[in-house]
Amino acid sequence: MISSYLKLALRLLARSPLMSLINVLGLAAGFTVFFVLWPYTRHELASEQFIRDYDRIVRFGIVWNQLNKNDEWSSDVMATSHPGVAHTIGSEFTEVESFTRVFYQQNFTRAGMPHGKDFTAAVINTTGEKVLFQGEHFAYADPNVFSFFGLPLVSGDPEQVLAEPGSLVVSEDFALRHFGHGSPIGRQLFIHDTVVFHITGVFKNLPANTHMKLEAVASDMLIRKKIDVTPFTAEAHTYFRLRTGTDRLALEKRLNGFNTQHWEPVVRESGYNTSRVKLSSYLQPLQDIPFSKFSGDHHFAKSRDTLRFLNVVPLIILAMAWINYVNLIMASHGKRIKELITRKNAGARPLDFIRQFALESLLINVIACLLAVVFIKLFRYPLQVYLHFYVPSPADIPVQTALVMTAMLVTGIFAPAAYAALVTLNRTPHALMTSVKWKNNETVLGKTLVVFQYTSAIVLVVYAFAVYRQLDAVLNSSMGIDRRDVVVIDAPANASRKDLDFFVRQCETFAGVEQLTTSTHITGDDAWSVVVFWKESDSRAFLAHSTGGVDAGFIPFYGIELVAGRNFSATGIGDSSAIIVSEAMVEFLGLSDAAQAVGKTLSVWTRRGEEKQDATIVGVIRSFQEKTLFRHVEADQDRDALGHSRIILTYGSALTGFQRHKISLRIPHKNLDSTLAGLETSYRELFPGKLFRWSFLEDHMNRHYSYEKVTRNQIIVFTVLAIFIACLGLLGAIDNKALQKQREVVIRKVYGASMVDVSGMLMLSTARHMTLSVVLGIPLAIYPVRQYLAKFAPGFSFGWWHYAIPVLILIVILLATVSSVLLNAARKNPVDVLRHN
Template identity: 30%
Template sequence: MFSNLLRTAFRSLKKNKFFSLLNIIGLGIGMAVFLLIALYVKFERSYEDFIPGKENIYRVKLDSWLNNELVLSTAENYPGVGPALKNELPGVVSYARLYNVGYKNNVIITNKEARPEPVAFKQKHFLYADSAFLPMMGYAMVKGDARTALARPLTAVISEKYAALYFKQEDPIGKTLLLQDDDLNNEPAQVTGVFKDLPENTHLKFDVLFSYATLLGRGSEAPGRYDNGWNRNDMYTFVRLAPGTDVRAMEARLPAIVDKYEPGLKQSGRKEVLGLQPLADIHLQSALAEEPSENGSERTVLFMSAIGLFILVIAWINYINLATARSVERAKEVGVRKVVGAVKGQLIRQFLVEAALVNLCAVVTSLFLVMIALPYFNTLTGITFTYTSLYQSWFWVTLLLLWTVGSLLSGLYPSLVLSSFKPITVLKGKLQHSRRGILLRQGLVVTQFAASVVLIGGTLIIYRQLNYMMHLDLGMNIDQVMVMERPAIAPDNTEAYNRSIDVFRAELKKIPAVTGITASLTIPGKQREFKALVKRMGSTGRDSVVIRANSMDYDFLATFKMKLIAGRNFSPEFPGEEDNAVIVTESTARLLGFKEPAEIVGTVVSIPAFDDVPKTVVGVVNDYHQVSLKQTIAPGLFGFSKYGGEMYSVRIRMENLAQTIASVRKAWTTAFAGNPFDYFFLDEYFNQQYSNERKFGKLFTTFAILGIVIGCLGLLGLSAYTASQRIKEIGIRKILGASVTDITTMLSRDFLKLVLIAIVIAIPVTWFIMNTWLHAFAYRITIGWWVFVAAGSIASLIALATVSSQAIKAAITNPVKSLRAE
């Protein structure tokens, strides 16, 4: 019985090759898009899945308030938080602290014993970690014991990759690595373990861990700095809770713990709130200051999921449309089958088998397309998907569901329509398309092209916003600026260190292409939060405000082309004064109560973070964007530092770039011998903050184009079928004098009406969706009316081109051929 149904289905597909091919290609592309998006969504939601018991692990976050205003929300907190939570809360099984020195400092780790010469690498993915960290996270160890590997001071564990880089084929256990950083630390550590390279789907990316006990052994630091102090909030703290712990009840006890360990907060007008973030939620739902790496976006994942489902539905709509449109053509087949004894159930099974066969061919096609597209998809997403990703059980379950659900959804309605024809009416040739069926098909076409308009409009808006962010005046010029971090290997003698910086500046000034050199604590785009509490001396207004702090030397404003609005710049003409002087931005002047920037010049302020010695405001500069346009401009303040800058910025001319970089390299090695030369361009570095948005834009555009292609395939099939049904009418009109243009217009008119309806429906939908997306940006474009005009015009032109191709083909057909049977 089934074999007979299958043979009949094959014959039907073979008989209608054009429409069968359109269905298979359309469904295949739709399924391929859905599968690729499913790969992306699955990966984004799989972060930390490899960690056993991840549901019981939480990160402690910190919100800092001043005068009832949230001034800082950060992933870091105090060293004393972990021990306090373990002591105060019975549900805390263990805690682990991490100090992200790889991000904060310039760190070089060297195998001095390597031959023929030492092996040194600049380490950005480097952390100090408590001994409980490895057991808590359950990282797989290749060598060593996770429970004891970081228990002692001056011990280290490294990844498989770096074990091979540092030690080649040798066993690294027991070998020594030397850490040197720009805080003048110079510490040898014994390798006590090697861990398996971390997968991509983790927010904590590191290659080297030094024991946290190493920090505890630093005698020069303030008492309690790394052990149980509550004065520096620069540690990540993770806690493992006992299974079944009531997390909300535990969070309710955190304010009392803060009050106990920071009793002076209330008197200072400050408030600090600790919170618990589930480990699994960090990647998609956290966007705090001091994140260890750039996180993903829950909103992007939801958008992409919706697009994937949208495009799949468009493909299924195509099948339903073509199948029901061709119902009259297949009516006689149904009539004959019913006359010879076929019942409705048998006919439904027949048409469902046809749908299943088409969907099976589409599934195979989609799998082939996914394999071809995978390298390009990797480039779009920045994620490395391999062909082994397609062998996972969930992927094949998804394929099976696509085939099953697709067969039912796309085949059930057409099979019910076709099997319901009355044989007497059909065989008398009186069957016509029902009005309900026509309205359904028109509704489906409208849905398809409304989706296309939404996709086109969304693409235009996304790229306008990206272009706006990347070209908006930041308040400083960051183009043609190369940046280097200060050297990690430096003399511990202050005078010798300062001389090396002077040598670097002098060597750079000899390079004709170098037009500016400056040093600062931080640079635009760096996510580190240097914030200082600033109090205006003698003020009767607000006691203190929180200001983003930076340092600069004499050449900062000129190098970055900032504007001095009032007062003066730091200058060597005022020796001895600059140590107690600051320059502020316009918004800082306003925040401190001055209507005009010039009024603040000469004002004395107190800044506890800057040794609490009164500072005089000597100048005001324009506001500038320290971080991306997702955030509003923060008020800023600069202290003077000629030699204390952590970032060296060099403005260059771009002609003969390779030669200029070689000259800068030579200046670096002359001044800072033994330090690897590493640089980046500031504009590229700053724009990395938009990597998620750019990735989303590329994905959205790619899949929007594919969605439109699928919609056009359906429209192509419908227009071809409509033209074939009216071929005799066209022949008569041509004999009576109708031109090709007249016939093309006649056949295209009805479809264009549907497209116009789709545009009207799509406009408010596009506005709502994209306006929601834009609200994530503090600085954003407005959605102008022209976007909808452009999106509608593009959709109309695409539809017109698709329909006209078939209309023209029908219009130029010789009428003798179509009428000779009459």
């Protein structure tokens, strides 16, 4: 019996090769998307949940609250805190079971570490060769960090690997990259040839769904004598494991009382007006960290809303593929009506029909699944490289995710079969014959499925268009500076001022270098804040962003407009306590215009020590974007209404004490290769043993949007697949309709119907479905579009035409898909068609 059903199913596949191909390709595309995107989004939404006791671990942070110019409280949320706080809280609050601290590389300071955050590291590889590389994903941490998080080690004891000063634990990738397949245990790592670490362990590579991007972790025993120097170091990420049953919010409230008791005196002694500045604490659940970004965070913040949207996309696309399958099955009944009537009259039982349709569905779905597996194997590498999809092996898929995927597969096989069987069983042989004669008899369910399919495609197309347009506007934004042909060279941060100045003079001699300037930081770096006191406003304190020190060429080099006052002098004479501020700063100070700010005095916490230094405003510049264009609401209180940051420019190292080791050069593209080769030669002669690192400023600035670019690519790819499936469905439907109505078409042609008339007749129901889908789809797309746009700073609008354009594009694509079918239907010779009727 089964073999008979199988033979019939194979004959049906061969009878209509176009319909079979449409079914298989549509389902294969749907299964491919589902098998790739569903595990990925579930994995991302479960960020940090691989960590032991993740639901009891929180991160402690500080909120800097201050009164603004309108006497309204604003806040700056800091992900970091003073390192000593962990010991105090751990001993005074019984709700805390244990704690650990991590000092991530981006937060390194020369005051607390034997090196800065930019450093050159070296190892002696297995061949005895000294290999230099730029230090990345490095951190200091408490010795218990691996046991605290339950991070598995390949080599070493979690309790002992970081017990000694100078001990270092590296990742599997780090060990393989620098030491091959040999053991790295006992080998050394050098930083600037002065700081030596001994590798004592290897930890398993961390998964992608964590905010901790680590390749090397050193024991903080080496730096403990330095990190407790000031209450406002604020460079440690502090994690607490709470005891079972602890109320996090209640503990947070108690901690804020602790702040009032312990920190207000320190704040007052440091010169802050405690009536205008308050410190509060927060405890952030570990699993929420990857989806937020506060001051001191340097991971790419994921969007829960976007991931939830992407989590629905595979279900929508798979549903679209099944809708195509169901509609084409029902349409094909007209071709096999004699078979169905004969079997029904011969006494076929309901179970016989169910078995037949189930086997046909199983055959189609199995072929589609196998083809989907082939697609995944073929495109696994580009999926990982360009879309950042890590396709897990079956053994790595969580049980819950595997159960959902299995349930969806079973549903896809039996639901369409059950529907087709029920439609057949619920009709008498006479009704089945009538359904052939009245070809325009469409069920409500069939219409609903088609409208759902087109509506889903419209929502995806509108959302993809919004993401593409928004990110394109962000990437092409000037940020308020001239970044044309700018190359940035990172000189050694520990080089002497004399050597740096000599190298700068050498750079100026190259004919390919049109302009250059030096600074401690550049736009695109992780923003660096300074504490500023406004004496004329009751010693109001606030945070501002600084480049850490610039030269006199910085403003003209980047094309920044000087609104009032003057630039720094070329020699720097008289500018040791001079600052230039942005218009956003002037507005924040409550001054009426830029000229009024010139000559005002601010006190700046220099971070060279514990003293504040008075600085005089000598100029005001047009505001530009020092930070990214993301809108992180909790940490955006330092921006004006247009998203511009409050910026302070200082001269050289006068206030900050930091070297200007970022050298920005304007090099036309035609001179790029030869000029860079000459610069590298000069660099290596002056800084032997140091890496020559350079980057395009545009790439450096846009790296903050790499996660967004990947998300954009993901959405576009799956939107294209959704359109592909919708086109397949429409192609199959119109082809079936053209076949069913071919007699009516040729009769109309005999009576003078034009090609437009014929096309209109065949597309009438589709036009109705599409119109209803547009009415439903655009309102449904508005919410996810607005949620996405809300991630960015103000200044980007999205008008009604941005909803209309993608819909028109989709309609044009759909019409182009069926144009050949419509053309063939309209061109058929009436004699050839009617000859067989």
